[in-house]
Amino acid sequence: MADIQSYLSVLNAEQKEAVEHEGSPLLILAGAGSGKTRVITTKIAYLISEKGIPAWNILAVTFTKKAAKEMSERAIKLDERAKDAQIRTFHSFGSWFLRRYSQEAGLDQNFTVYDEDDMLTLLLKAVPSLTRQAAGKAVHKISLAKDFCLTPDSKELYTIEADPDFPEIYEAYEKRLHSTGNVDFGDLIMLPVKILQQNEKIRAQMQYRFRVIMVDEYQDSNVAQFKLLQELSGLNEGSGTYVCVVGDDDQSIYRFRGAEVQNILNFQQYFPGTKLIRLERNYRSTAQILHAADCVVSKNESRLGKTLIAERGEGSKPVLAFCPTQEDETQFCADLIQEAHRQGCPYSDWAILYRMNAQSLGFESEFLRRKIPYTVVGSLKFYQREEIKDILAFLALIANPRDEIAFRRIINKPAHGIGEKTQDAVVDFAKQSLAGSLVEAAKSCSKTSSKKAGAALLEFADLMDSFTERIGIDMIEEAEETADSAAAVQNDQNAPSDESTSRLSDFIDEVAEKSGLFEYHKSQDEISGTQKVANIQELENNALFYPCNRKGLLDFLDSIELDRSLEETSGDATDSVTLITLHNTKGLEFPRVIITGLETGIFPRQDKTGSDLEEERRLFYVGITRAKNQLYITSCSVRRLYGKTEFMMPSQFLIDAGKDSFTVIGKIPPAFARAIQNNAGRTSIDNEIDEDLSDDFSDGYSAENTALSKKWKKGVRVFHDDYGYGQIIEGAFRGEEYVITVIFENGGKKSFIPKYQSNNLTVIKD
DNA sequence: CCCGTCGTTATTTTT
DNA sequence: TAACGACGGG
Secondary structure, three states: OOOHHHHHHOOOHHHHHHHHOOOOOEEEEEOOOOOHHHHHHHHHHHHHHOOOOOHHHEEEEEOOHHHHHHHHHHHHHHOHHHHHOEEEEHHHHHHHHHHHOHHHHOOOOOOOEEOHHHHHHHHHHHOOOOOHHHHHHHHHHHHHHHHOOOOOOOHHHHHOOOOOOHHHHHHHHHHHHHHHOOEEHHHHHHHHHHHHHHOHHHHHHHHHHOOEEEEOOHHHOEHHHHHHHHHHHOOOOOOOOEEEEEEOHHHOOOHHHOEOOHHHHOHHHHOOOOEEEEEOEEOOOOHHHHHHHHHHHOOOOOOOOOOOEEOOOOOOOOEEEEEEEHHHHHHHHHHHHHHHHHOOOOHHHEEEEEOOHHHHHHHHHHHHHHOOOEEEOOOOOHHHOHHHHHHHHHHHHHHOOOOHHHHHHHOOOOOOOOOHHHHHHHHHHHHHOOOOOHHHHHHHHHHHOOHHHHHHHHHHHHHHHHHHHHHOOOOOOOOOHHHHHHHOOOOOOOOOOOOOOOEHHHHHHHHHHHOOHHHHHHHHHHHHOOOHHHHHHHHHHHOOOOEOOHHHHHHHHHHHHOOOOOOOOOOOOOOOEEEEEOHHHOOOOEEEEEEOOOEOEEOOEOOOOHHHHHHHHHHHHHHHOOEEEEEEEEEEEEEEEOOEEEEOOEOHHHHHHOHHHOEEEOOOOHHHHHHHHOOOOOOOOHHHHOOOOOOOOOOOOOHHHHHHHHHOOOOOEEEEOOOEEEEEEEEEEEOOEEEEEEEEOOOOEEEEOOOOHHHOEEEOOO
16 A cells, blocks of 8 residues: 555645634535546545544545445545445435434334335325326326425425425325335435434434545535534534535536535535635546536536636637438537547547437437447336336345335236235235234235235235245344445455355346246247346346345345446447436546537527526536547427427527637528627527528529428418417528417417428418 | 326425 | 327237
């Protein structure tokens, strides 16, 4: 292990200052690519080796498991003792806390975590009168309420959902959830906060335990997480805990999920005496790219403000490509990538970024055709696949026989003739009973149910009993700090041995086999050519290093539940283009980046205004700052959206960036050309659309278009399948397309291209 | 209980 | 457009 001083010596002045700072709360404003992970990890090592702080007194929280893992590994590289530090995600910390204080939380010690799907199922059972849609909406609101630490009886609940029925719905959901002994994601943060607030002794324990607390990606923390930090650090009690948060207000992009930018904007007010350090030297992107990024984000009003300084030279100007159609967009991207590949640039240098997952489709089919290898990141997640959820439900029910959702999921899969009515009876029975075990309830109900269902219930209960016996009934011992932090890491070498010679993976295999789920999904594979069995085996692989006992099972379920992004294609390090949503790119970087679909209505989305619009703009900023060497941006004039062909306007974000930021290729849409000239003070190019632009750009249109312009001329009455009756108020050529604008009787105004039949628009003949 | 057909509905989503 | 859920007939 090299001397800590040598690690300090590679830092720049600000980074060094941040590492060595002590004595007051610290807010590090770390711009994109400014080496913030290096600062945090060095700081951890520094505190241990130079300041003599025991590693177990250090708590570092991140948002993703990936980030936690990276942070832990890098810190350990700097100082081995860092392995004893608690480096976790917020949620895994909550899970650790709740298991430790499950009694105080009123939870089953073997609780598992319900995801959004499970929440929906649960809510539909708790409030059967809700439609699926209404329940989905309510689930979202409940999650949001928990993000803000609001309970059903909170006065401010209306700020989340104004519907007067909502508190009642939320209440019913909570009651039902509580009877399962499980938690949802929101609880992992909210319950620890409640316990800490109410229980002085536990609060004191925690404050004694953690002398140093660091939070990464602080800009994306929500209110509940802020309160957790507040309680853990003893903010109001002068506990002397050292708090250091790192974040970038310009990269806050999860407000829709409860992230509260105010947390970072007002950090200095909440934590008096805070020292602020800005990391503004960017070691990732070239100056031209950073310039564009800065032009964009500086249009936002609510920000602390910082300017990135390029440390890597000028580089080449970002390219802005206007494409007539989305097919041209895919061609453009594919051409770029193939041409670069011919010149020796690996596919993996490229990432294609988009706003919506649906946008990946076009690229996928074109890349398939051209044999360009690609990897789609994050669209369908491993954990939420049917077969995986099935197996996990079985395991969850073994861990906690009160798990209603898990029970319902697998009790009749494959079909044994146990219908919904029988299920309801079992659940009701379990609720009446003291222990609430659904397995025991199944036994009891088998007597009163129909012959077929009764036999199936008994068989099921026997199966469950044999599994439970196999996994052992020993409660998880208070295996303190030693084991559990390490056990969460999969490759823990100590785990498998012990008394349990068998591995959890074998047990899961047995569960899959005996439950009939293996057989069931195998036949599904044969029918529809899916990969379900392979996925189950992949799941088993992940359980290889967990011991086959209760603790191993719980640790495994925890790691799965809390890591929904289970690395997809694990082994293959193939050279491929990355297709990814803008949100998913946070923390990543690529030598060459293409941001696609810069069109009003897509990016930014139509309904975004005010602070929502600012968040979209930050998302664009995040996208731009992923690029190291080359950045391309595309914008289409025509796009097929939800089965309709729509005329698109370029995104106003392009105006924010300013034309001088780009090398422009393709035909500049005239409205955009004007807007960009009048850049100053203009916030929306919508103003420009109203002007008649046809005169300047009427050359070169075809006879076909001439005919169209006669049929679809100003004043003609039309009917649209969705919008109803309307009148054409304008017919004009925009570039090569003849475009009409229609005002509908319901007051809406829309533009169409009559050339495309799929507009669902017809001329009304008088 | 399984399968086909019709109708509806489309963000982003660390955990 | 496409994908998924709800519903009804075998």
